[in-house]
Amino acid sequence: MKYTEAKEELIQAWGNLGYSWGLNKTMAQIHALLMISTKPLSTEEIMQELAISRGNANMNIRALLDWGIVSRVSIPGERKEYFKSEKDTWSLARQVARERRKRELEPILKILREVSEVSNDGTDETKEFRKVVKDLKNFAEKSDNLLETFIKAEESWFWNSIIKLLK
Amino acid sequence: MKYTEAKEELIQAWGNLGYSWGLNKTMAQIHALLMISTKPLSTEEIMQELAISRGNANMNIRALLDWGIVSRVSIPGERKEYFKSEKDTWSLARQVARERRKRELEPILKILREVSEVSNDGTDETKEFRKVVKDLKNFAEKSDNLLETFIKAEESWFWNSIIKLLK
DNA sequence: AACATGTTTCAATAAAACCTGAAAGTTTCG
DNA sequence: CGAAACTTTCAGGTTTTATTGAAACATGTT
Structure with a gap:
C-alpha cells in the first residue's frame, strides 16, 4: 500500500x-x-x-x-x-477520558443525585423509580471511580494490572 | 421532588x-x-x-x-x-459495550491493520506514519481485549477485581 | 371476503449540525 | 501611526439527520 x-x-x-x-x-x-x-x-x-x-x-x-x-x-x-x-496514545486516551468524564458522566451523576430525592409516596411507580435510580447511581459512581483511576494512572502500572486481570 | x-x-x-x-x-x-x-x-x-x-x-x-x-x-x-x-444495569452496560466494540473498535482495527502495511520507502513521513499506526494498533488491541473481558465477565468477579485495582 | 386491529414503510418536511467566506479584529513592526 | 500578516467571528448557505403522517402491509375475526 x-x-x-x-x-x-x-x-x-x-x-x-x-x-x-x-x-x-x-x-x-x-x-x-x-x-x-x-x-x-x-x-x-x-x-x-x-x-x-x-x-x-x-x-x-x-x-x-x-x-x-x-x-x-x-x-x-x-x-x-x-x-x-499529543502523540502518545496513552496520554491521548487519558485526556479524552478526562473530558468525557467531565462532559458526560458528571452531568448525569448530578441528575441522578437530584432525582434520587424523589419523594416516596408509596406507589409502585415511585418504588420502581427509586430502585432504578439507585442502581444507575451505583453503576455511574463505580464507573466514575474507575475512570478517575484510569486518568490518574501511570501507563505501565495500569496495563500491568489489567494484564493480570485478563489472565 | x-x-x-x-x-x-x-x-x-x-x-x-x-x-x-x-x-x-x-x-x-x-x-x-x-x-x-x-x-x-x-x-x-x-x-x-x-x-x-x-x-x-x-x-x-x-x-x-x-x-x-x-x-x-x-x-x-x-x-x-x-x-x-433489560433492567440490570450491568447487563445493559455489557450489551452496549458489545455493540460499540462491533460498530466502532473493530472497523478501526481493520483499517489500522491494513494501513500498517504501508510500504516503507525510507522517508520521514513514512517512518512517522508507521510508528503512529503501530502505537495506535497496540492501544486499540489492548482496549479490544479489555472490552472483551468486560463483556464476558461476571459482574461480581469484575467489580471485585476492579475494587482491588482501585486500592 | 370484508372488516378490525395493529405494524411497517417511506416520501415529504423539519430541525440540527456543519461549513463557508468575507468582514472585523488583533498583533507586530517599520 | 499605518500597513502587513495573521486570527477570529458570524450570517447565511449546505448537508446531514430526525420526524411526521398517511398509505401499504400483515394478521386475525366474523
Whole structure:
C-alpha cells in the first residue's frame, strides 16, 4: 500500500472513530493529520490538506485545543501559529477520558443525585423509580471511580494490572 | 421532588447520555421510559408519553431491539405488542459495550491493520506514519481485549477485581 | 371476503449540525 | 501611526439527520 493512500484512509477512519468519541468529523481529521505529521502544521497547511475553509479550520482547531489534545507551537522568527498533537496514545486516551468524564458522566451523576430525592409516596411507580435510580447511581459512581483511576494512572502500572486481570 | 418532575428530568438526562453512547436522543428516551416503567409498554403508550409520532416510535423501538437492550413481550389475550427493557444495569452496560466494540473498535482495527502495511520507502513521513499506526494498533488491541473481558465477565468477579485495582 | 386491529414503510418536511467566506479584529513592526 | 500578516467571528448557505403522517402491509375475526 502506498503512503498517500494509507494516509487518506487513516484520516478517514480516524474521522469516523473520533465522531463516536464525541468529536466531530473535521475535528478528528485535523487531529489525525497532526498525529501523523512529522512537524507542527499551520492553519494554512491544514486547510489545504483537508480542503476546508479557514473558518472551519479555525473553529475545529480551537475545539481541539479545548479538549486539550492539540497544542500551539510557536516557531522562532515566524508569526504564524503552528499546531501539534499529543502523540502518545496513552496520554491521548487519558485526556479524552478526562473530558468525557467531565462532559458526560458528571452531568448525569448530578441528575441522578437530584432525582434520587424523589419523594416516596408509596406507589409502585415511585418504588420502581427509586430502585432504578439507585442502581444507575451505583453503576455511574463505580464507573466514575474507575475512570478517575484510569486518568490518574501511570501507563505501565495500569496495563500491568489489567494484564493480570485478563489472565 | 415530585415523581412526575423527577421522571421528566431523568428521561431528559438519559436522552443526552444515550446520545453520547451512540444511541440517538429518542431511542435513549424510549429506553429511559422502559427502564422506569413497572410494566411493559405498547407503542401507543410510548408515543403518548414522549409525544412522538407512530413512525418515529416504531423505528426507534426497532433500533433498540437491534441493539439488544429492549425486548418484545406478548401479553396473553392481547394482540398489541409490548416492550420492556433489560433492567440490570450491568447487563445493559455489557450489551452496549458489545455493540460499540462491533460498530466502532473493530472497523478501526481493520483499517489500522491494513494501513500498517504501508510500504516503507525510507522517508520521514513514512517512518512517522508507521510508528503512529503501530502505537495506535497496540492501544486499540489492548482496549479490544479489555472490552472483551468486560463483556464476558461476571459482574461480581469484575467489580471485585476492579475494587482491588482501585486500592 | 370484508372488516378490525395493529405494524411497517417511506416520501415529504423539519430541525440540527456543519461549513463557508468575507468582514472585523488583533498583533507586530517599520 | 499605518500597513502587513495573521486570527477570529458570524450570517447565511449546505448537508446531514430526525420526524411526521398517511398509505401499504400483515394478521386475525366474523
